[in-house]
Amino acid sequence: MTNYDIRKDFSILNNQDIAYLDSGATTQKPKQVIEAVDNYYASANANPHRGAYKLSIKATEVYDEARAKVAKFINADMPEEIVFTRNATESLNLIAYSYGMDNLKTNDKIVLSIMEHHSNLVPWQYVSQKTGAILEYMYINEEGEIPISEINAKIVPGVKVVGITQVSNVLGTINPVKEIAKRAHEVGAIVVVDASQSVPHIKVDVKDLDADFLVFSGHKMLSPLGIGVLYGKKRLLEKMRPFLYGGDMIEYVYEQSTTYAPVPTKFEAGTQNVGGAVGLSSAIDYLNNIGMETVESIENELLDYAYKRLSELDFVTIYGPRDLSKHASVISFNVNGIHPHDVSSILDSQNVCIRSGNHCAQPLLRYMGLDSTCRISLYIYNTKEDIDKLVNALLKTQQIFAKWM
Amino acid sequence: MDDLESIYTDIIMQHSTETYNKKSLENPTDKEHGHNPSCGDDITLELKMNGDVIEDLSFTGHGCAISQASTSIMIDLLKGKTKSEAIELINIFLKIIKREAVSEEELEKLEEARALKNISNMPARVKCAELAWYTMQKLLER
Numbered sequence: 001m002t003n004y005d006i007r008k009d010f011s012i013l014n015n016q017d018i019a020y021l022d023s024g025a026t027t028q029k030p031k032q033v034i035e036a037v038d039n040y041y042a043s044a045n046a047n048p049h050r051g052a053y054k055l056s057i058k059a060t061e062v063y064d065e066a067r068a069k070v071a072k073f074i075n076a077d078m079p080e081e082i083v084f085t086r087n088a089t090e091s092l093n094l095i096a097y098s099y100g101m102d103n104l105k106t107n108d109k110i111v112l113s114i115m116e117h118h119s120n121l122v123p124w125q126y127v128s129q130k131t132g133a134i135l136e137y138m139y140i141n142e143e144g145e146i147p148i149s150e151i152n153a154k155i156v157p158g159v160k161v162v163g164i165t166q167v168s169n170v171l172g173t174i175n176p177v178k179e180i181a182k183r184a185h186e187v188g189a190i191v192v193v194d195a196s197q198s199v200p201h202i203k204v205d206v207k208d209l210d211a212d213f214l215v216f217s218g219h220k221m222l223s224p225l226g227i228g229v230l231y232g233k234k235r236l237l238e239k240m241r242p243f244l245y246g247g248d249m250i251e252y253v254y255e256q257s258t259t260y261a262p263v264p265t266k267f268e269a270g271t272q273n274v275g276g277a278v279g280l281s282s283a284i285d286y287l288n289n290i291g292m293e294t295v296e297s298i299e300n301e302l303l304d305y306a307y308k309r310l311s312e313l314d315f316v317t318i319y320g321p322r323d324l325s326k327h328a329s330v331i332s333f334n335v336n337g338i339h340p341h342d343v344s345s346i347l348d349s350q351n352v353c354i355r356s357g358n359h360c361a362q363p364l365l366r367y368m369g370l371d372s373t374c375r376i377s378l379y380i381y382n383t384k385e386d387i388d389k390l391v392n393a394l395l396k397t398q399q400i401f402a403k404w405m
Numbered sequence: 406m407d408d409l410e411s412i413y414t415d416i417i418m419q420h421s422t423e424t425y426n427k428k429s430l431e432n433p434t435d436k437e438h439g440h441n442p443s444c445g446d447d448i449t450l451e452l453k454m455n456g457d458v459i460e461d462l463s464f465t466g467h468g469c470a471i472s473q474a475s476t477s478i479m480i481d482l483l484k485g486k487t488k489s490e491a492i493e494l495i496n497i498f499l500k501i502i503k504r505e506a507v508s509e510e511e512l513e514k515l516e517e518a519r520a521l522k523n524i525s526n527m528p529a530r531v532k533c534a535e536l537a538w539y540t541m542q543k544l545l546e547r
Contacts, residue, residue: 339470345409348529357445404418
């Protein structure tokens with residue numbers, strides 16, 4: 001299957017003449033996923049876990065099937081290790097509140113990479129402020145990579161939590177999560193992996209990585225908005241207190257006390273987003289049908305081409321690893337002398353959709369001495385023609401600004 | 406390209422590259438910082454009042470061509486005006502950016518700032534154009 005075959009499933013890309021290069025923000029959805037969600041509401045919708053009637057039982061079944069499918073997709077030991085949330089941000093807040101608050105104390109250390117998205121950074125700042133734990137960062141070298149020496153220097157005894165993004169949403173850097181997890185475990189820390197930019201693009205195996213927690217959002221991998229995943233090792237999830245309290249997450253409720261449901265239900269208070277889970281399940285089927293190896297090879301080919309074309313433009317500065325084997329299909333760059341917002345506006349007028357700004361990673365940009373960058377992020381439905389459009393639009397941008405520079 | 410050419414006009418491009426308004430004042434009577442957290446435009450206005458009159462005004466900071474030009478154009482317009490005149494001009498400007506009705510006579514008063522009118526057609530960039538004006542409003546209304 002090629003990206004050209006895949007693209008046919010995305011009506012939004014066929015109905016509009018656009019080069020959509022912002023899949024790191026959210027992906028487009030194939031008709032198979034849209035139909036699966038539609039079909040759920042047309043034939044199986046009811047409140048799961050509530051009714052004894054057939055429809056409610058059906059809704060419960062599809063919800064449980066989705067959980068089992070997610071577990072298998074990332075090679076978790078069992079479906080109970082998968083908690084559904086709204087998105088990766090909510091998953092990370094759950095970990096920060098239900099694990100971080102109770103397991104960290106004054107002078108314990110939390111170590112994050114400087115390239116974390118705000119979602120894996122701001123919650124830990126809060127935990128640090130509340131518990132007195134010390135927050136430290138692993139910094140990057142000029143290639144946008146965290147050197148092994150930095151990992152070993154920062155992950156030392158006393159560190160209790162290590163937060164690491166598997167793929168940087170700004171630089172595209174693929175971090176050595178397996179080595180970081182090994183080091184974290186040697187010093188008695190747990191590792192929290194933000195896989196928002198990796199699970200949609202590469203084969204992720206939580207057991208191989210030995211991740212204690214791993215999170216991602218459905219909407220960045222072909223699913224509807226509003227469904228996210230928290231993977232946690234069962235023994236950790238079982239020891240944690242609930243995050244949100246209320247309906248469905250309970251066992252017995254008395255006037256003054258409550259016992260909680262077993263994991264994962266303990267962490268899923270209130271009526272859940274079954275339609276979203278169905279969409280995610282369908283997205284996983286869609287990706288499995290293509291095969292994650294094919295997904296990777298399509299993206300690698302596009303990355304090589306995009307990197308080559310952008311490198312040929314002498315007025316463009318590219319950030320992130322030059323070794324493309326350490327680089328996922330995200331490229332940050334700047335057009336010399338032109339602010340990224342002006343670039344993205346002019347690109348938009350040429351029907352090229354890119355992101356500009358700080359990409360929810362202000363500490364990273366500040367560390368790099370930048371205010372903002374332009375970013376393209378590719379997916380399986382992109383083509384070389386999309387990248388040609390980008391390059392032509394960049395030439396146009398340069399032309400418009402040239403007489404003023 | 407129509408939208409684009411009406412945005413990146415000569416007036417805007419000139420102001421975004423000119424630097425005569427981009428400096429610190431020696432003895433400002435007041436300062437205000439303004440920024441757009443989502444995009445990173447970040448400016449500081451420095452104001453020197455002489456009684457009720459804006460004697461001098463300048464800015465420092467960074468941002469896109471639209472935000473830089475809008476700031477410089479605003480400074481040219483407001484320098485020498487009284488506080489109440491400046492507040493009125495800011496209100497007219499914010500109205501045109503929000504596509505609210507203004508009279509021909511009001512529009513005239515904006516002078517070069519009229520060049521920014523077409524930003525109202527680009528919702529993604531409205532905030533870039535507004536930043537300096539809202540920051541100035543804060544300065545004058547406290």
